[in-house]
Amino acid sequence: MFEFDLFELTRDTVTMAVGFTAVLASLGVILCSAPVYCALYLISNMICLALLFLLYNAEFIAAVQIIVYAGAVMILFLFIIALLGGKKEVQESSAQRSMAFTFVITMLGELFLAATVGPTKPIEGGFDPQTVAQVGGSAKAIGLELFSRHLVPFELASGLLLVAAVGIICLAKFSYAPVRRRTR
Amino acid sequence: MIDDAIEFLEPYTYLIIGSVKALVIAGALLGIVPLLVWLERRLMGRFQVRLGPNRVGPFGLGQPISDSIKLLFKESIIQGSADKFLFHLAPAIVVFTAIVTFAVIPFGDPITVMDQEIGLWAANVDIGLLFVFAISGMGIYGMVLAGFSSNNKYSLMGGLRSSAQMISYELTLGLAALSVIVLTGSLSLIDMVNSQDSYPNILIQPLAFLLFFIAGVAETNRAPFDLPEAEQELVAGFHTEYTGMKFAMFFMGEYINMVTMSALVTLLFLGGWNSYGIPVWPIIAFAGKVGFLLCVFIWLRSTYPRIRYDRLMTFGWKVLVPLSLLNLLVTSVFVVL
Numbered sequence: 153m154f155e156f157d158l159f160e161l162t163r164d165t166v167t168m169a170v171g172f173t174a175v176l177a178s179l180g181v182i183l184c185s186a187p188v189y190c191a192l193y194l195i196s197n198m199i200c201l202a203l204l205f206l207l208y209n210a211e212f213i214a215a216v217q218i219i220v221y222a223g224a225v226m227i228l229f230l231f232i233i234a235l236l237g238g239k240k241e242v243q244e245s246s247a248q249r250s251m252a253f254t255f256v257i258t259m260l261g262e263l264f265l266a267a268t269v270g271p272t273k274p275i276e277g278g279f280d281p282q283t284v285a286q287v288g289g290s291a292k293a294i295g296l297e298l299f300s301r302h303l304v305p306f307e308l309a310s311g312l313l314l315v316a317a318v319g320i321i322c323l324a325k326f327s328y329a330p331v332r333r334r335t336r
Numbered sequence: 337m338i339d340d341a342i343e344f345l346e347p348y349t350y351l352i353i354g355s356v357k358a359l360v361i362a363g364a365l366l367g368i369v370p371l372l373v374w375l376e377r378r379l380m381g382r383f384q385v386r387l388g389p390n391r392v393g394p395f396g397l398g399q400p401i402s403d404s405i406k407l408l409f410k411e412s413i414i415q416g417s418a419d420k421f422l423f424h425l426a427p428a429i430v431v432f433t434a435i436v437t438f439a440v441i442p443f444g445d446p447i448t449v450m451d452q453e454i455g456l457w458a459a460n461v462d463i464g465l466l467f468v469f470a471i472s473g474m475g476i477y478g479m480v481l482a483g484f485s486s487n488n489k490y491s492l493m494g495g496l497r498s499s500a501q502m503i504s505y506e507l508t509l510g511l512a513a514l515s516v517i518v519l520t521g522s523l524s525l526i527d528m529v530n531s532q533d534s535y536p537n538i539l540i541q542p543l544a545f546l547l548f549f550i551a552g553v554a555e556t557n558r559a560p561f562d563l564p565e566a567e568q569e570l571v572a573g574f575h576t577e578y579t580g581m582k583f584a585m586f587f588m589g590e591y592i593n594m595v596t597m598s599a600l601v602t603l604l605f606l607g608g609w610n611s612y613g614i615p616v617w618p619i620i621a622f623a624g625k626v627g628f629l630l631c632v633f634i635w636l637r638s639t640y641p642r643i644r645y646d647r648l649m650t651f652g653w654k655v656l657v658p659l660s661l662l663n664l665l666v667t668s669v670f671v672v673l
Contacts, residue, residue: 197515231480231499
């Protein structure tokens, strides 16, 4: 009397639900007028993305997504919003609104283009669960890939981040000598 | 009908076992909270040369029960200026993340019941340690949102302090754990325990143990690092405006986090459920180590005064982070050689 595969069905339902929530959350980011709720919608969107990674067996990426984006980056957003006091934004100019519409139409056009040109191609040398398990976990698979084939771009990216960090400190540096507090 | 259902459910036994395990572990965690509150009050009493609660039941064991009943029946007050939704959401986030973090903590070798091998953990993921850091990092939102939604300057200060403090100390926590990861070569907590079957990691990584424990105390917002709720300066920090059960939920979160942190220290540095020749069940060995660490948490609270906020940040960034980086460097060099 029970003919369906429970596991597949649950998996598909969960995937659809998470994807739908992610879309709703990203709509919330742009439609909500209170900054705190925008930030919260963004956090939930990132959590949904992490869940999607998890559903496709990319555990390491999911954990890193939550630690870096949902955990570290968004907490700073929330920190700033809490410091400045999240008042509701009032819609001011119609120029911004028309710009936003242009942007949305461009995006829709690109989506249409992508849909007509053909399905997205899978990444070369794709990893299926068997190969990942053979290497010994998703963390190891990514590490091997990152530090062997993509070593130079990876190091260049870290150099770029370092330059950005130094640049921020230079831009934000106080022009006067800051009052030194005795700390010990 | 029933036979059909049993036949249909046969291949999904692991799902049923998993759900039961999840329920048992969550229930046990919630049940351990009143016990810990009792232990803390009794021990604090002893440390301060007084009796502690001793009227309700034997040894005052009935005190937590009467306290929880009192909290459940208290009127829940929300001031008009608060953001209602976030005000309700914040304590839920704290308790939820605290319980979910414990999902990947193993506390014994797999046991066999009725031809079914049952692992004594809720989930065995191969990124165990990263999962713990990811979910416990989400717990900060509970405190920040509680501070923000209360619409109160003391609460806001508490929330901001908690986010700054937890981000700073998470770095040390991660770097100290990374030394153990480098030694073990795996992120799985079960592999880490199995690699310590001859001697615990604390013998070869004493500095990492110290750093991890200090950062762990700061992560759980316990004294002497309980600046988010410093009652002398911030009234009670982020939970100033909370009453009744919602107030108690923050404490539930804090105590469950304490248990998780003690379990993590046990798994990473004290050899998990390995008993090193002492003839006890693995699960008793594990529980004993965790219990000892919980007592150390309470001991620290009654020994040290709260440190000043700027000193906390200086200590975190200028002492702990460089030390943990150095430790990681030395460990990596030794592993490579």
